[in-house]
Amino acid sequence: MAETPTGTPESGRGGGAAGPRCIALVGPQGSGKSTLFEALLAAAETPLRRGAPRAAPGELRIAHAMHGAESWALLDCPGSVEFAHDAAAALAIADLALVVAEPVPGRVAALGPVFRQIEAAGLPALLFLNKIDQCAEQLRDLLPLLQEETSRRLLLRQVPIREEGAVTGYVDLVNGRAYRYRNGAASDRIPLPDSVRPREAEARAALLESLADHDDGLLEKLLEEQPTEPPEIYRPLRAGEASGAVVGVLFGAAAAAGGIRRLWKALRHDTPGPEVTAARHGIAPEGPPLAQVFRLRQAGHAGRLAWARLWRGGLRDGASLAGHRIGGLYRAPGGELEKAAEGAAGEILALGRLEGVAAGTTIGIPSGGPALPFPAPPAPVHALALLPEDRKEEVRLAAALQRLVEEDPALGLSLDAESGQTILSGQGELHLRAALDRLAALAGGVKLKTARPLVPYRESIRHGVVQHARLKRQTGGHGQFADVKLEITPRPRGAGFHFDEKVVGGAVPKRFIPAVAEAAEAATRKGPLGHPVVDVAVTLLDGTFHSVDSSDMAFATATRMAMQEGLAKAGPVLLEPVDHVTLRVPAGHAPGAQRLLTARRGQILGFAMLEEQGGWEAVEALVPEAELADLIIELRSQTQGLGSFTRRFDHLAEARGK
Numbered sequence: 273m274a275e276t277p278t279g280t281p282e283s284g285r286g287g288g289a290a291g292p293r294c295i296a297l298v299g300p301q302g303s304g305k306s307t308l309f310e311a312l313l314a315a316a317e318t319p320l321r322r323g324a325p326r327a328a329p330g331e332l333r334i335a336h337a338m339h340g341a342e343s344w345a346l347l348d349c350p351g352s353v354e355f356a357h358d359a360a361a362a363l364a365i366a367d368l369a370l371v372v373a374e375p376v377p378g379r380v381a382a383l384g385p386v387f388r389q390i391e392a393a394g395l396p397a398l399l400f401l402n403k404i405d406q407c408a409e410q411l412r413d414l415l416p417l418l419q420e421e422t423s424r425r426l427l428l429r430q431v432p433i434r435e436e437g438a439v440t441g442y443v444d445l446v447n448g449r450a451y452r453y454r455n456g457a458a459s460d461r462i463p464l465p466d467s468v469r470p471r472e473a474e475a476r477a478a479l480l481e482s483l484a485d486h487d488d489g490l491l492e493k494l495l496e497e498q499p500t501e502p503p504e505i506y507r508p509l510r511a512g513e514a515s516g517a518v519v520g521v522l523f524g525a526a527a528a529a530g531g532i533r534r535l536w537k538a539l540r541h542d543t544p545g546p547e548v549t550a551a552r553h554g555i556a557p558e559g560p561p562l563a564q565v566f567r568l569r570q571a572g573h574a575g576r577l578a579w580a581r582l583w584r585g586g587l588r589d590g591a592s593l594a595g596h597r598i599g600g601l602y603r604a605p606g607g608e609l610e611k612a613a614e615g616a617a618g619e620i621l622a623l624g625r626l627e628g629v630a631a632g633t634t635i636g637i638p639s640g641g642p643a644l645p646f647p648a649p650p651a652p653v654h655a656l657a658l659l660p661e662d663r664k665e666e667v668r669l670a671a672a673l674q675r676l677v678e679e680d681p682a683l684g685l686s687l688d689a690e691s692g693q694t695i696l697s698g699q700g701e702l703h704l705r706a707a708l709d710r711l712a713a714l715a716g717g718v719k720l721k722t723a724r725p726l727v728p729y730r731e732s733i734r735h736g737v738v739q740h741a742r743l744k745r746q747t748g749g750h751g752q753f754a755d756v757k758l759e760i761t762p763r764p765r766g767a768g769f770h771f772d773e774k775v776v777g778g779a780v781p782k783r784f785i786p787a788v789a790e791a792a793e794a795a796t797r798k799g800p801l802g803h804p805v806v807d808v809a810v811t812l813l814d815g816t817f818h819s820v821d822s823s824d825m826a827f828a829t830a831t832r833m834a835m836q837e838g839l840a841k842a843g844p845v846l847l848e849p850v851d852h853v854t855l856r857v858p859a860g861h862a863p864g865a866q867r868l869l870t871a872r873r874g875q876i877l878g879f880a881m882l883e884e885q886g887g888w889e890a891v892e893a894l895v896p897e898a899e900l901a902d903l904i905i906e907l908r909s910q911t912q913g914l915g916s917f918t919r920r921f922d923h924l925a926e927a928r929g930k
């Protein structure tokens with residue numbers, strides 16, 4: 273007998289077709305999300321189409337599918353932490369998170385950040401342990417490790433059937449049925465093998481006991497040792513998953529389509545409808561159309577599309593949504609973009625020609641109403657300076673960059689006033705590389721050079737000097753004359769620039785003193801080492817003037833001459849910015865992180881355990897900014913791609929050995 277995707281009516285969604293639902297596939301890179309995405313589509317009535325764009329690294333893929341006469345949108349989220357914001361955006365609008373993980377102890381830590389995102393979004397979740405064909409581990413040993421990564425209770429819903437060490441099928445713990453996988457096809461129902469009976473009984477008891485904590489009816493039955501029917505188990509399981517108290521755990525092999533139909537069945541039963549998710553977001557069922565944009569992307573002829581979840585009301589192409597006229601409405605059946613005439617509440621839709629709408633925007637809220645929550649992008653950890661190979665292309669590049677950062681809120685764009693560099697920042701090397709690929713398309717062939725951003729060095733002086741300068745020029749009839757004596761002294765770090773005057777007897781008339789002050793300060797913009805000069809005091813001690821030839825300009829020039837000569841003689845010293853850096857790493861990685869920082873002239877300030885599952889640690893240090901350029905690359909390579917850091921400017925320090 274073949275496994276069928278239909279559930280018993282009691283265990284189903286209570287009759288009636290559900291509204292369009294949306295599932296976000298999330299999990300570490302390489303766990304098999306994209307393979308599972310395709311396997312789920314293949315098992316539905318709308319398989320992945322040939323025309324669907326290939327998955328680019330780091331790109332979220334969206335596919336609509338019909339399955340069991342219900343409408344679904346599947347979101348294949350990128351797994352790398354560098355694209356975590358894309359996954360967070362998907363989670364913000366999904367009905368359920370399908371966490372895909374490998375049943376390998378060494379890969380478990382990567383689940384921590386994934387579950388934290390899901391917990392922050394308050395979203396129901398299922399955990400799918402993929403690659404079960406390669407799993408040598410006992411799931412009962414693995415489960416406690418997985419459990420450390422989430423505050424939700426993990427409940428195993430299946431146990432594996434093993435033959436000669438390999439997993440060849442499963443027992444469904446709710447209905448007690450056994451199945452054997454058939455490569456690429458629906459599993460066969462088989463009699464429960466004697467060998468799994470003890471394990472099945474133990475795991476089933478554990479499942480029921482956990483569920484009885486939340487369900488008095490079930491508890492009573494267990495206490496009275498009465499047999500339980502599947503609906504009595506599905507009910508608390510679904511309620512627990514919906515409330516976020518529990519996460520059901522299923523397993524299979526996406527690459528061989530093993531366990532996919534069972535997974536679909538769980539998704540159909542346990543994914544809340546859009547009206548439930550909308551209510552969780554506080555959206556009233558009645559009212560004008562309401563949508564939330566979660567992603568902006570360029571899509572060939574269609575132009576820039578705003579992917580949105582329509583929470584309320586219906587939409588037609590050409591209609592106006594809260595003042596925005598929709599120029600093109602699309603779905604992606606089987607992953608391929610297709611024009612649609614209209615969309616219904618609950619659907620994921622791509623809206624064309626929506627100008628001035630950013631990712632996260634709620635469209636259609638009554639004025640003054642609160643916008644729907646949307647995750648804030650993380651602070652950038654990596655940056656590149658960009659320059660067109662041909663300076664004439666600068667304007668075109670700037671326009672394309674503007675569009676690029678509008679599409680991806682996890683990117684940052686700034687113009688460094690000091691260096692004149694255009695700085696693109698983001699979540700790491702991969703993220704920036706993917707961004708540059710998209711930029712190339714947006715900028716239509718502008719050739720780019722990239723470089724490390726310049727470090728904003730400063731300079732100061734070690735000791736004081738008194739410097740005299742005289743300007744005396746005779747040009748034609750009317751000359752220029754000014755004479756100043758300046759004292760230039762160092763000030764404490766961070767004290768800034770200060771000007772004073774101690775002129776006696778009008779040696780320099782009052783009216784010229786502002787020009788001296790201004791010129792003295794202007795001279796600090798570029799010191800003898802080529803950087804802005806900080807923390808100096810300039811005092812005008814004395815001077816002379818000429819009643820006809822002296823002017824503001826003459827005094828400014830004399831002051832500039834005195835400053836240039838004086839600063840060079842005052843023991844110039846290079847100052848470098850030092851940042852306060854906080855690294856966050858998975859348990860056990862703090863010593864490695866510390867070595868990484870000390871090798872970069874870092875001064876360790878302390879360690880802290882983070883208030884998160886799985887014992888993540890934070891290391892705080894003071895590190896020269898010049899050493900931070902590639903920190904994220906090394907940190908990620910040391911921590912399975914999981915480590916990250918935040919930084920803020922702390923102080924300027926003398927750059928030794930520079």
Ligand SMILES: Nc1nc2c(ncn2[C@@H]2O[C@H](COP(=O)(O)OP(=O)(O)O)[C@@H](O)[C@H]2O)c(=O)[nH]1
Pocket residue numbers: 299300301302303304305306307308351372402403404405406524525526527528
């Ligand atoms: N053995 C085995 N390999 C799988 C399975 N599912 C996926 N893979 C492989 O795992 C690798 C990563 O899969 P992919 O779907 O790209 O992972 P993603 O980064 O999570 O999207 C690919 O080489 C897949 O062929 C599975 O069920 N069993």
Ligand SMILES: [Mg+2]
Pocket residue numbers: 305306307327349350351
């Ligand atoms: Mg993938």
